[in-house]
Amino acid sequence: MTINFEGKVAIVTGAGNGLGRSHALELARRGAKVVVNDLGGARDGSGASSEASQEVVGLIEAMGGEAISHGANVANFDEVQDMVQQTMDKWGRVDILINNAGILRDKSFSKMSIDDFKLVLDVHVMGSVNCTKAVWDIMREQNYGRIVMTTSSSGMYGNFGQSNYGAAKMAVLGLMNTLVLEGAKNNVFVNALAPTAGTRMTEDLMPEEIIKAFSPEAVTAGMLTLCDENAPNRFILCAGAGGYSSANIFETEGCFIPQPSQNPETVREHWDTLTAQDNQATMSSGSKQGEKFVMKAMAFMKSQQK
Structure with a gap:
């Protein structure tokens, strides 16, 4: 059955480049009206420009779709609320939120400043919180919502030099786990995507020929299964270079030790x-x-x- 998003309104954060751009274009190609959010900063979070997001809007409109751009800094709740309000004013609903925006400030923990740690958490964690909070009641009231968090193998398994990024990416899974319980009765589903793709975030980490194999489009193909009407709930999908898998947290059955032997x-x-x-x-x-x-x-x- 073909997955389509006709009549749906989607907000994609960090959609000016890389994965977000790929997500936005494919959602539009399959019928969604898309809010292309991008602060337009460098991958370390510095600077701002609307050029990239405007280009994506132009590409969507050229294919006959509908889109608007918004430069909200996801770490700023007031700016996020303005983005959501503009979306409601134009289209009257929000069906899909893809929390994709992120930055990197990689250094070993001993060399990392507290400011760099906080900034990465602010964008990835509070950015996801702010955007989700801004659409949460809208989705609950319309009894429909699909939210995708972007996690990472760096969070689930660790990665040298990414203590800030890894902490942030594990945190959004904790957010997902509780939102799943609170949103289920109103048909608001929350899932997570763990991508591996050749983007600005990874261009220094992999050779060019490998980056081509790790195309953002391969990840988007998986992401779209997490935000349609038949999406799962509380699912962690890992995707990259044509490989797809699921991740989960398991707990052993364990044992029981009676008092006074509990030492x-x-x-x-x-x-x-x-x-x-x-x-x-x-x-x-x-x-x-x-x-x-x-x-x-x-x-x-x-x-x-x-």
Whole structure:
């Protein structure tokens, strides 16, 4: 079945270049009206220009689509609210939000300034929070919304020199996990994309021939499955160079240690049991972990009464 976005309005942040540009163009190609957001700064966040976003709008209009540009700095909530208000004034709804905007300030942790750490978190984390907050009630009231967070293998697994970026990219997964629970009853789904692509963010990290294989379009093909009517919910899709996979957080079944044996030595003695992966499972919410441990305690108490 062909995935299309006819009648839908999408906001794509950081859409002037790279992945965001690819996302915006393909959403428009498949029928969406698109807000092309881009501050127009360099990849380290410095500077600002509307040239790139205006070019994307021109390309969308040339293919017969509808688009507007907005230069909101996603780290500034007032500017984000203005962008969303302009979208509502023009089209009356917001169906899709792609939180793609980001910057890099790579250095080893020992050499990184606190300002560089904070700035990266501000753009990636608070940028995603600001944009999501600005559209959240709109989506809930219209009983439809699709939000995509952009995470990274750097957050899920770590990457040398990217403590700030990695922390930010793991944080948006925590945001996703709770929004999934709060948005489900109003048909607001939240997913995450973990891309690997040849963009301004990675151009210094990979040789040119490899960058060509890691085209943004390959990632966009995966991203579009996360924001249509039949999208999953709470899914982490990894995509790059034609490879696609899913990522998840699993918790082992673990063990139970009764009082008064609850000490570090006994925990260490049970290490093989608490790390055994044969009955590992995903948790639908944080409270499920607590429920599991309570059930283990109750089962032990019951066994002692026999």
